[in-house]
Amino acid sequence: MRSYRLGHCLAFLAPLLLLAPAAHAETEAEFFKGKQIRMIVGFPAGNEYDLGARLLARHYTRHIPGAPNIIVQNMPQAASIVAANYMATQAPRDGTAIGALTRNLVNQALFGHPNLVADPQKLIWLGATAFPGRICVVGQKAPVKDVSEIFTKELVFGSVGPGNSTNTLPTVFNHVLGAKIKLIEGYRGTADVLLAIERDEVQGVCASNGQFRTVAEAFKSGKLRVLFRAEEAKMADFPDAPSIYDFAKTEEQRQFMRFVFASTEYGRPYVLPPEVPAARVATLRKALADAVADPELIAEADKAQVDMSWHSAEDLERITAALYRTPPDLIESVKKLVPNLN
Numbered sequence: 001m002r003s004y005r006l007g008h009c010l011a012f013l014a015p016l017l018l019l020a021p022a023a024h025a026e027t028e029a030e031f032f033k034g035k036q037i038r039m040i041v042g043f044p045a046g047n048e049y050d051l052g053a054r055l056l057a058r059h060y061t062r063h064i065p066g067a068p069n070i071i072v073q074n075m076p077q078a079a080s081i082v083a084a085n086y087m088a089t090q091a092p093r094d095g096t097a098i099g100a101l102t103r104n105l106v107n108q109a110l111f112g113h114p115n116l117v118a119d120p121q122k123l124i125w126l127g128a129t130a131f132p133g134r135i136c137v138v139g140q141k142a143p144v145k146d147v148s149e150i151f152t153k154e155l156v157f158g159s160v161g162p163g164n165s166t167n168t169l170p171t172v173f174n175h176v177l178g179a180k181i182k183l184i185e186g187y188r189g190t191a192d193v194l195l196a197i198e199r200d201e202v203q204g205v206c207a208s209n210g211q212f213r214t215v216a217e218a219f220k221s222g223k224l225r226v227l228f229r230a231e232e233a234k235m236a237d238f239p240d241a242p243s244i245y246d247f248a249k250t251e252e253q254r255q256f257m258r259f260v261f262a263s264t265e266y267g268r269p270y271v272l273p274p275e276v277p278a279a280r281v282a283t284l285r286k287a288l289a290d291a292v293a294d295p296e297l298i299a300e301a302d303k304a305q306v307d308m309s310w311h312s313a314e315d316l317e318r319i320t321a322a323l324y325r326t327p328p329d330l331i332e333s334v335k336k337l338v339p340n341l342n
Contacts, residue, residue: 028283032066032095039072039270040087041100042080048306050074052129052268053100055306056288059297063287068096080105081115088118091273095280098126099273103266106323107259110331120320123271124281127288128311130267134165134230135241137212138204139197140223147228147242154180158193158202161185163340166193169206169230172260173244175337176253197224206230208264209237210307230261236309252330259326259334265319267311285313 039057043049050072057070075083080102091097102108106120136157138144144153150173159166166187173179184202187193190211196202204227218224229241248254270288272281291297292310301308 027065028280029065031280032064032068035066035068035096037061037064037068037070037096037098039070039098039100040083040091041072041074042076042083042102043074043100044076045074047076048130049100049102049268051304052306052308055297055301055304055308056129056270056291058300059294060287060291063290063294065283065287078115081108081113084116084118084123087123087271087273093273093275095272095276095284097273098284099123099271101269101271103128103132103263103269105269106266106320107263110259110323110326111335121324122274124274124276125313125316125320126270126272126281126285127292127313128267128269128316129292129309130307131233131235131309131311132208132210132264132267132307133233133235134169134206134208134261134264135212135235135238136169136204136206136227136230136244137224138227139200140225141200142203142227144227147244147247150179150181150227151177151247152180154182155204156182156184156202157204157206158187158196159183159185159205160187160189160193162338165207166190166205168260168338171338172257176256177244177247194218194224209235213305231264232258233265255326255330256334259323259331260338262319262323265311266316267307267309269311269316 039053041050041053054072057072061067061070075086083099084101084105087097087099108116109120138155142155144150144155157170159170161167167183167185170179170181170183174181187196190205190207193202193205194215197205215224226238226241228244229235229238230244232243232245235241245254245257248257272284289310289312292308297308
């Protein structure tokens with residue numbers, strides 16, 4: 001009797017179950033609607049990373065389904081190390097925390113930074129903005145016509161000192177490729193070195209492209225000229241500048257320079273913590289790419305002179321994988337030559 005009643009009830013309920021709506025899967029728009037995303041910037045307010053992040057945040061929200069509110073939170077301790085560790089160990093794994101971290105994160109990890117807990121291979125790259133490419137320039141009286149002559153003629157370059165691009169780049173070129181660049185250290189900044197070139201105290205300087213925007217007329221008049229770029233990737237501002245990589249004779253030399261210089265290709269990178277669902281990662285990656293291509297963002301960036309050149313997540317993954325293939329003994333050689341790599 002009991003089994004008859006059970007069977008009768010199931011037979012009665014079956015048609016009703018068929019009429020019930022299927023379980024509703026939450027869409028990305030439904031998840032993000034009314035949410036707040038924190039963008040954790042590993043540098044102080046006013047820094048280039050901070051300015052870029054705040055500009056991005058104003059436009060990023062429009063391209064994320066559900067239009068969540070994005071707030072910028074600065075976590076500048078230890079030049080981004082604290083922010084990176086937070087993203088790796090404490091940040092929520094649901095897409096509501098995005099890290100804007102140092103472009104040197106992978107180098108620091110491979111150097112074995114004692115306070116870095118975050119593993120760049122486990123963080124999820126979203127993409128990056130900016131291409132702070134570096135160039136080496138000379139004044140009009142420099143005794144060289146092209147880059148090939150830096151291996152046969154001594155050039156005197158100005159430098160701020162160790163740990164700065166004005167020092168790191170020539171030091172690596174001398175050590176790895178046999179360039180003959182003599183450094184005069186102690187200048188307060190690139191602007192002071194440029195004045196020293198004008199006064200014929202030194203003949204050239206190496207620095208990031210942005211350092212030369214204030215002297216654009218000097219390039220047009222011939223008072224300054226680009227001798228070469230320190231990157232493999234071409235630079236939009238100086239498309240004809242030869243790459244120093246063209247003068248590498250061995251793969252080991254290329255690996256050494258890539259390890260030192262690859263950080264520029266990270267630009268200003270944005271990451272998610274580990275374990276964020278794949279669909280949400282894809283949504284945030286697409287939204288970031290769309291935001292950077294937004295005409296309103298581009299117009300604001302141009303007006304504020306903030307470089308928003310785009311690097312995809314795939315680009316960052318490729319660079320990271322290549323850096324992690326660097327032989328340990330070569331990394332040790334880099335540490336000895338440029339211990340304050342940045």
